[in-house]
Amino acid sequence: MTSPVPGEYRSGPVVNPGPSPQAFMPPPPPAPVVAPLRRGTGVFAPIGITVAVIVGLLVVAYFAVALGVSTLLIGSLLALVPLTIVLLAVRWVDRWEPEPRWALWFAFLWGAAVSVAIALIVDTGVQLAMAFALSTGPDEAMQAVVQAPLVEEVAKGLGILLLFTFSRSHFDGPVDGLVYAATVAAGFAFTENILYFGQALIEGGGAALGATFVVRGLFSPFAHVLFTACTGLAIGLGARRTRGPGILLWFLGGLACAIALHALWNGSLTFASDAVALYLLVQVPIFAAAIVLTVLLRRQERRITRDRLLEYAAAGWFNPDEVEGLASPAGRNAALAWARSQTPPRTPQVRAFIADATRLAFTRQAIVTGRSDARRIADERELLDLVAADRRAISAPGA
Structure with missing residues (x-):
């Protein structure tokens, strides 16, 4: 049976990866590391x-x-x-x-x-x-x-x-x-x-x-x-x-x-003696520049998501069309629309899949840009496991 996952609304079944691809999994650290994914920060x-x-x-x-x-x-x-x-x-x-x-x-x-x-x-x-x-x-x-x-x-x-x-x-x-x-x-x-x-x-x-x-x-x-x-x-x-x-x-x-x-x-x-002129000449340009910068930064986030997830796709963790969906607002909206159309709805599972895939992309970005350490490597391993678990949750009967 084909797994009903977000990639399916784009191009058919998603590749279900087996064991962690060695091309992307870094070698284990010298000593065992027990570091659950840091969703909180202790006390x-x-x-x-x-x-x-x-x-x-x-x-x-x-x-x-x-x-x-x-x-x-x-x-x-x-x-x-x-x-x-x-x-x-x-x-x-x-x-x-x-x-x-x-x-x-x-x-x-x-x-x-x-x-x-x-x-x-x-x-x-x-x-x-x-x-x-x-x-x-x-x-x-x-x-x-x-x-x-x-x-x-x-x-x-x-x-x-x-x-x-x-x-x-x-x-x-x-x-x-x-x-x-x-x-x-x-x-x-x-x-x-x-x-x-x-x-x-x-x-x-x-x-x-x-x-x-x-x-x-x-x-x-x-x-x-x-x-x-x-x-x-x-x-x-x-x-x-x-x-x-x-x-x-x-x-x-x-x-x-x-x-x-x-x-x-x-x-x-x-x-200032002219408040209106001040607003138009100083405050509006600063605000406009901030909007432009924010839009550019959001585009950079999408690019990082796409580039890093394509690396995992090359190793079999995603299919390329699925990555394109995860890396665009339209693709994510389509995935969520698909999730809402299921009986019962699978919106929470798809949201978790999108969130974990995105965190995986940014964790990978940190690793490939020289900010790797034992904790980030542990995070990458656990996020890959979470992505696989998200797939199983989405495709589970009666999910």
Whole structure:
């Protein structure tokens, strides 16, 4: 009986491989390696998320006291609008090789809680120091152009660096860095918007709140994403080019770019006389460039998937037409449509097959580009076993 697998909707039966092809399986390491595929990261995920939630509750309590509960609720509801816009964009970017849910939750909570707490503590410290030393408050322009970019980007960047450190197997390219950076930035912007919306309502009423919402929520919801993306992209690029402490140089380079872009943005808003011209001449081109870069990176992901899976196809693990389907959005959609049409539906099994095949391609990419180690080799072996298991699950009677 022909196995009803994703390749079948394209070109008939799929080659069912036997033992691991020696052409692609690397020699065993000198000592036995017991390393299950790293879908989690031990204690970091629960501890990191728990700490971030606790900090978040403290931030909420601070806002409730500073703004009032009703103002906090209004600001929170309005802040959900730009947050939704950004998270939908992040989901689109992350569709090809989705990041683990726990990592995305940690990224969001770090941005929304920990980064904001760091910024608030530093701001309070600066104000107290200035008042004690000079008997005056800090200069607002200096705060906007120097303090805010420096403190906020460092705070957000530390969260991305933590994710890289404790989720190394999932963080291996610029798209991963972009997704994590955008999620951290989305969380930070969400909390910051609550504060700005609440202050606008208190100080200027509904008219001021409406104007602030339009400017921050509709015209520039991606501002923080654009800044922090520099850090995430740099770490992702470094993950493909260096090992060990060398990643810190990439982190610092990306962080410097993020701080500079943030300072440019804030400085232009602080000193510009024509806000519309500023938006058209500075913000729109930066946003357009970011879109182009994102599209190019997504195309690169598809190319890597195709090239690496074709290597496995040459060894009998996939058939070439199946690889073409796995390496294109249209092919994946067709596979899922086929899965939904079965009785019973086999959508979960096909999704698992697509996800494991994609991770296999990117694991292979790391190996062939000189980033191989015993753990990656173990991951490759286990992913090949998972792909074979996915095939059996798809073709099982009554699946």
